[in-house]
Amino acid sequence: xxxxxxxxxxxxxxxxxxxxxxxxxxxxxxxxxxxxxxxxxxxxxxxxxxxxxxxxxxxxxxxxxxxxxxxxxxxxxxxxxxxxxxxxxxxxxxxxxxxxxxxxxxxxxxxxxxxxxxxxxxxxxxxxxxxxxxxxxxxxxxxxxxxxxxxxxxxxxxxxxxxxxxxxxxxxxxxxxxxxxxxxxxxxxxxxxxxxxxxxxxxxxxxxxxxxxxxxxxxxxxxxxxxxxxxxxxxxxxxxxxxxxxxxxxxxxxxxxxxxxxxxxxxxxxxxxxxxxxxxxxxxxxxxxxxxxxxxxxxxxxxxxxxxxxxxxxxxxxxxxxxxxxxxxxxxxxxxxxxxxxxxxxxxxxxxxxxxxxxxxx
Amino acid sequence: xxxxxxxxxxxxxxxxxxxxxxxxxxxxxxxxxxxxxxxxxxxxxxxxxxxxxxxxxxxxxxxxxxxxxxxxxxxxxxxxxxxxxxxxxxxxxxxxxxxxxxxxxxxxxxxxxxxxxxxxxxxxxxxxxxxxxxxxxxxxxxxxxxxxxxxxxxxxxxxxxxxxxxxxxxxxxxxxxxxxxxxxxxxxxxxxxxxxxxxxxxxxxxxxxxxxxxxxxxxxxxxxxxxxxxxxxxxxxxxxxxxxxxxxxxxxxxxxxxxxxxxxxxxxxxxxxxxxxxxxxxxxxxxxxxxxxxxxxxxxxxxxxxxxxxxxxxxxxxxxxxxxxxxxxxxxxxxxxxxxxxxxxxxxxxxxxxxxxxxxxxxxxxxxxxxxxxxxxxxxxxxxxxxxxxxxxxxxxxxxxxxxxxxxxxxxxxxxxxxxxxxxxxxxxxxxxxxxxxxxxxxxxxxxxxxxxxxxxxxxxxxxx
Numbered sequence: 001x002x003x004x005x006x007x008x009x010x011x012x013x014x015x016x017x018x019x020x021x022x023x024x025x026x027x028x029x030x031x032x033x034x035x036x037x038x039x040x041x042x043x044x045x046x047x048x049x050x051x052x053x054x055x056x057x058x059x060x061x062x063x064x065x066x067x068x069x070x071x072x073x074x075x076x077x078x079x080x081x082x083x084x085x086x087x088x089x090x091x092x093x094x095x096x097x098x099x100x101x102x103x104x105x106x107x108x109x110x111x112x113x114x115x116x117x118x119x120x121x122x123x124x125x126x127x128x129x130x131x132x133x134x135x136x137x138x139x140x141x142x143x144x145x146x147x148x149x150x151x152x153x154x155x156x157x158x159x160x161x162x163x164x165x166x167x168x169x170x171x172x173x174x175x176x177x178x179x180x181x182x183x184x185x186x187x188x189x190x191x192x193x194x195x196x197x198x199x200x201x202x203x204x205x206x207x208x209x210x211x212x213x214x215x216x217x218x219x220x221x222x223x224x225x226x227x228x229x230x231x232x233x234x235x236x237x238x239x240x241x242x243x244x245x246x247x248x249x250x251x252x253x254x255x256x257x258x259x260x261x262x263x264x265x266x267x268x269x270x271x272x273x274x275x276x277x278x279x280x281x282x283x284x285x286x287x288x289x290x291x292x293x294x295x296x297x298x299x300x301x302x303x304x305x306x307x308x309x310x311x312x313x314x315x316x317x318x319x320x321x322x323x324x325x326x327x328x329x330x331x332x333x334x335x336x337x338x339x340x341x342x343x344x345x346x347x348x349x350x351x352x353x354x355x356x357x358x359x360x361x362x
Numbered sequence: 363x364x365x366x367x368x369x370x371x372x373x374x375x376x377x378x379x380x381x382x383x384x385x386x387x388x389x390x391x392x393x394x395x396x397x398x399x400x401x402x403x404x405x406x407x408x409x410x411x412x413x414x415x416x417x418x419x420x421x422x423x424x425x426x427x428x429x430x431x432x433x434x435x436x437x438x439x440x441x442x443x444x445x446x447x448x449x450x451x452x453x454x455x456x457x458x459x460x461x462x463x464x465x466x467x468x469x470x471x472x473x474x475x476x477x478x479x480x481x482x483x484x485x486x487x488x489x490x491x492x493x494x495x496x497x498x499x500x501x502x503x504x505x506x507x508x509x510x511x512x513x514x515x516x517x518x519x520x521x522x523x524x525x526x527x528x529x530x531x532x533x534x535x536x537x538x539x540x541x542x543x544x545x546x547x548x549x550x551x552x553x554x555x556x557x558x559x560x561x562x563x564x565x566x567x568x569x570x571x572x573x574x575x576x577x578x579x580x581x582x583x584x585x586x587x588x589x590x591x592x593x594x595x596x597x598x599x600x601x602x603x604x605x606x607x608x609x610x611x612x613x614x615x616x617x618x619x620x621x622x623x624x625x626x627x628x629x630x631x632x633x634x635x636x637x638x639x640x641x642x643x644x645x646x647x648x649x650x651x652x653x654x655x656x657x658x659x660x661x662x663x664x665x666x667x668x669x670x671x672x673x674x675x676x677x678x679x680x681x682x683x684x685x686x687x688x689x690x691x692x693x694x695x696x697x698x699x700x701x702x703x704x705x706x707x708x709x710x711x712x713x714x715x716x717x718x719x720x721x722x723x724x725x726x727x728x729x730x731x732x733x734x735x736x737x738x739x740x741x742x743x744x745x746x747x748x749x750x751x752x753x754x755x756x757x758x759x760x761x762x763x764x765x766x767x768x769x770x771x772x773x774x775x776x777x778x779x780x781x782x783x784x785x786x787x788x789x790x791x792x793x794x795x796x797x798x799x800x801x802x803x804x805x806x807x808x809x810x811x812x813x814x815x816x817x818x819x820x821x822x823x824x825x826x827x
Contacts (some may be wrong), residue, residue, distance in 0.1 A: 023620035023682040026414055026494030029475040041680045063500060064493030066411050066618050070404050203492050205473060212500050214473075 007045065010083035014048045017080045020073055027061040031199040032358050033077075034061070039361065049091075050178050052084035053347075053354035056199045058207030058218075062287040069286070082289035089346045092177065094169035101342045106294020109339050113302050116338060117331030124327040133323035140249035146323040147330065156330070159337035166341030171349040180357030190355035194348070197222060199355075210282035218279055225272025225303065226348075231265025232310070251317055263314060266307045273304035292344075299344040306332045364512045366541050370396045371825035372818070373532060373545035375519045375585055377401060378408030379495070379807055380789025381551035382502035383814025384821070386470060388549070389509045391822035396543065397506065398517040398534060400552070400580045405616075406499065406515060408553050409577035409761065409790070409806075412618040413495035415488040416811065417804035419461040426464060426474040426489040433457050436487075440802055447798025455770055456796055459812045464489055467811070471501035488804040495807075519585055522548065524592040527776045528783040546784060546825035549817045550774070551810075553790040554762035555583020556603055557615060562759075565601040572664035574608060574758040579615035581761075586791055589766055594782070595775045598763035598794025604801050605655025610665055610754035611683045623753055624678035626654060627741050628723070629670040630712055631755070633661040636695070636704030638712070643740035646726065652801050659757040666755045667698050669709065671747045677723045685751040694750045713744040761806070765794035772817035786821050788813035 007015075018037055021027070028034040033055050040047055059078050062068055067075035090099035101108040124133060124147065137145045144152070182190075193199060197219045200207050206216035239258040242248040252259050277300050280293070309329035316325060339345070372388040374381050377399025385397045399406050419436050420427050436457045440448060464474070473492040477485045484490075491498045506513060514536055521533040529548045534541050555561050557579045562570045590596050612621035627647050631654075633639050640657050644650055658666045675685070688694035695705035711734055719728030721743060729742045766787050767775040774785040774792075789810040796809055 019680070020620050020682050022680050023622065024494075024618070026491075026619070029490075029492045041676065060493060060497075064497035066494065066496050067620070068404075071616065072613060203473065203475070213504060 008084075008087055010080065010087055011045055011048055014052060014077075014080040014084045015043045017075055017077050018043050018048070018051065020067060020075055021061075021077065024067070026066075027064060029203045030060040030064075031056060031058060031202070032193075032355070033081075033199075036358055036361070046178055048084055049088045049174075050180075050354055050357060052081040053088060053174075053350045054199075054358055055081040055085070056197070056207075056351070057082060057287075058200050058202050058209075059284075059287045060202040060208055060214075063208045063212050076287055078287040079289045082292050085347065085350070086289075086292045086295075088174065088350065089170075092170045092173040092350075093342065094166045094173065098166075098342055102295070104294070105292070105343060106296075106298040109295060109298035109302060109335075109343050112339050113298075113305070113332065113335040116335035117328065120327050120331035120334060121324070124323070128323075133327075134320050135323070136318065136320050137322060138251075138318055140251075142251050142317070142322070143326055144249075146326050152330065155334065156337070159334055163337045163340040167346070167349060170341060170346060171353060174350050175353050175357075178353065178357055180353070180360055182356045182360035186359035187356050189359045190352055193355050193359075194352045208284075210279050211284050218276070221272045221275035221279065223272070224268045225276060228265045228268025228270075228272055228307070229303070231261050232269065232307075233265075235259070235262035235265060254314075259314065262310065266311045266314075269303060269307035270311065273300045273307065276300055277304070296344050299339070302332065302336055302339065306336050364396070364514055366536070366543055368394075370394050370512075370543070370545040372396070372547050372549060372821045373398070373543055374549045374551060374818075375532070376408065376551035376553060376789065376791075377406045377515075378551065378553060378789060378810065379410035379413070379498070379502070380791075380810035380814040380817075381408075381549070382499065382506055383811050384549045384551055384786075384788050384818035385511045385513075386502060386506050386509060387815045387818025388822040388825075389506065389511045389818075391819060391826075393822035393825050395506075395511045396545065397511055397513045398519055398532075398536075398543070399513065399515050400518040400582075401515065401578065403515045405578065405580070406503065407496065407578075408581060410495045410499055410810070412577050412616075413491075413498075413804075413807050414619070415484065415490045415804040416463070416467070416807045417460065417488050417802060418464055418808065419457050421461070423477075424464065424489075426477060427486060428477045429486040431487050436460075439487075440797070440805070443800035443802050444798055445800065447800075448796050452768075452770060453796045456809060456812045459815070460808045463808075463811050463815070466815070467498075470505040472498050473501070484803060519552065521588055522550075522585065522592070522785075524589070524594075524782075524785070527593070527780060527785070529785050547821035548785050549772075549821050550585050550589065550766065550785065550787045550791050551789045551814065551817070552585040553578075553581040553583070554603075554764065554793075555581060555586055556759045556762045557581040558583050561587070562603075562762075566659070569659060569664050572756060573605075573659070574610075574612045574617065574621070574756050575615045576606070576608070576612075576617060576621070576758045576760050577615075581790070583762070583764075586764070586766065589774070589785075593777050594785075595767035595777045595779070596764060597767040597792070598765050598798050600762075600764040602764075602799065603762045604652060604760040605659060605757040606651050606760065607654035607658055607666070607755045608758035609681060609683045610756040612756070612758065617758070620682045621758065622651070622679075623668065623681055623755060624651070625668045625670060625674075625681075625751075625753055626650070628674040628677045629668040630709070630738065630745065631666050631668050632700070632705060632708055633666050634663045634700070636700045636708055638708060638734075638736060639666075641736045641739050643730070643738045643742055645740075648803075654755070655757040655759070658755055664757055667700065668753045668755055669694065669705075669745060669750065670752075671745045671750050673743070673747050674745075675751050681753065683753070685753055687749050687751055689748050689750070691745070691750055694752050698752050698754065709745055712738070712742075713746060716742050716744050760801075761790055761793075763794045763798060765790070765792045768792045768795055768813070770816075771820045772813050773820065784821075784824060786817040788817040 090102035093099035205214035371393035715731035
């Protein structure tokens with residue numbers, strides 16, 4: 001470890017955990033973290049960042065640990081790594097000062113949501129006449145009668161492109177610092193592991209959620225949420241092609257591709273986020289890190305709100321409620337885009353990077 | 363809500379592997395079962411919490427074991443390590459039954475790692491629990507609870523009322539309050555007495571203050587003592603225990619596997635006086651680690667120091683406690699609190715005795731000494747390349763050999779040779795019948811599982827007749 005390297009309290013605790021774990025090694029069958037640990041004798045800050053991001057928080061090692069609290073050694077790898085992970089999100093945030101928001105991430109995401117939703121609703125109320133907001137609009141261009149096409153697309157695009165840029169910069173910074181090396185095959189294997197959540201498999205029977213027993217429920221709920229999110233994203237992309245490529249103007253029929261993708265995606269997201277929230281409530285608090293829970297709850301609730309308002313909009317789009325619902329939905333979507341680079345969402349990219357590095361060093 | 367006033371079919375004393383196997387088996391057979399674990403829930407499971415694998419006979423590769431491991435080879439291994447301190451009929455029965463155990467264990471939710479390769483090289487003989495012994499216990503406790511076994515933690519059995527080989531009742535302390543429990547049959551699965559330092563002191567004097575107890579602090583041997591005092595036949599040498607060398611900085615209890623130190627074959631080991639006392643390179647470490655506890659226990663102050671140089675440092679597993687590190691032998695000796703001149707001379711004499719030869723860390727090699735006593739017969743290389751590393755070592759006690767005598771039905775035998783009417787035993791408390799000396803990796807769990815199953819089955823059968 002270079003003498004100049006900054007060591008946080010969380011990192012010191014994670015290092016202590018790893019040094020004891022490396023003398024035991026009973027958990028080697030659970031996930032990628034322990035074989036990666038066994039390749040090392042010492043743990044630099046970059047190593048700990050890597051191992052922490054490789055950890056999926058399945059908690060198998062906690063429940064199996066002969067040194068878990070109240071043993072004086074108090075080994076709690078999922079908890080120690082959750083804090084180190086959050087610190088790594090902060091350390092690599094772009095632009096750099098934004099890293100501070102990870103310290104109170106629940107507050108940030110909630111505030112951002114409140115501001116974005118209020119802003120969109122207020123602007124709609126101020127700039128659009130009450131008659132238009134409360135009228136029933138149908139047929140092509142109905143949405144744009146409420147919120148003009150240019151405003152909607154430019155705002156959303158700007159927010160989304162900013163999120164992409166910030167996420168890309170953060171991930172690149174993380175990858176450079178980790179010192180990982182990889183060939184395309186390692187990337188392919190890592191993407192496979194990420195897409196299947198292989199490391200939430202706990203060696204076959206799933207992870208320890210919500211308690212000591214094994215279950216795949218968390219893995220399936222995460223799949224529902226993540227793939228639901230991707231389907232919604234696909235719906236937006238298809239709609240963009242419809243609009244610009246084919247000149248077909250939204251709203252589309254319930255059996256059109258964008259609406260089908262969005263509906264299925266929205267339902268999956270709603271199931272996934274609600275289920276994950278419920279699991280968090282039920283979960284054994286011992287292996288969890290309180291400091292990061294706020295941000296995780298906030299992000300799940302935000303995603304659930306996007307899905308819920310989207311589905312409601314679909315259901316009620318031929319009614320006078322459509323105007324305000326559209327504004328509300330777009331408010332949540334805007335908040336989501338703005339929050340992406342400064343939220344739990346980062347874990348998907350950092351973890352994939354860690355998986356790539358892991359495959360590279362096997 | 364557990365009702366302590368009812369009469370259970372089977373009372374199981376203890377909370378480790380042997381106890382839960384007995385409790386689950388008895389419950390599966392239809393008996394009502396109460397299990398009393400002395401430890402609080404977090405520390406349940408006795409020494410099983412620190413275990414990792416199960417040695418199983420098998421005639422063909424299984425999901426969790428490679429190759430084949432047949433009765434005769436298994437028996438040969440056991441006979442060799444015990445030096446004949448075993449009972450061949452009981453041992454062979456245990457070995458044969460071990461072949462049937464893993465499917466039942468899996469049905470109880472125990473999960474195994476896929477057959478291991480790598481440093482442990484035990485994948486042919488031993489099935490490894492995914493996550494280790496605590497994960498195994500979690501599975502058994504969940505199964506026991508699901509089946510309706512009544513389980514009490516913080517429940518210590520203080521006395522069994524034994525009347526002519528018949529157990530009438532048990533005095534217990536539950537969460538600090540006394541109570542009495544009655545049951546038709548009793549399974550004693552409460553382990554050895556290695557955590558009872560006063561008892562150990564009888565044989566080892568004040569040296570026990572320098573012993574590290576690797577496992578549970580709850581193995582006080584209270585039930586064992588109580589039974590032996592009431593005419594139960596003893597088995598095994600009361601003065602003997604299984605001990606390994608481990609880091610002297612380990613906690614006095616419950617340090618488990620992580621405190622082990624594998625540096626000895628690639629080091630020289632000196633005692634408090636700075637003198638070597640045994641051939642560090644006698645055999646590969648898996649065959650020798652278990653004698654070093656005893657060797658150190660016999661040294662002045664029950665302490666020793668392993669010394670190696672930079673080229674040896676990465677040949678053994680990393681240690682939990684950092685090595686003492688120095689640029690010279692003198693500095694290292696000073697850090698270890700040893701006489702500098704003596705250690706320097708010991709190292710110099712050793713270095714001068716090292717013969718040229720091909721070094722191979724993975725097997726018995728040609729590197730040995732000539733002309734010093736004791737010799738180092740393998741992996742002897744000059745200690746000359748700084749930085750130099752040292753570890754203080756102490757004896758780490760795993761378990762004791764003294765137990766109660768049992769027959770093939772796990773029934774406890776009285777001193778006059780008659781079987782008890784309703785008392786059975788499984789696990790460490792009777793392991794001395796089969797493993798009277800030495801150790802075979804994973805065999806303690808095999809005895810516990812096999813005899814736990816037998817004791818549970820027999821107790822349930824007897825109680826319901």
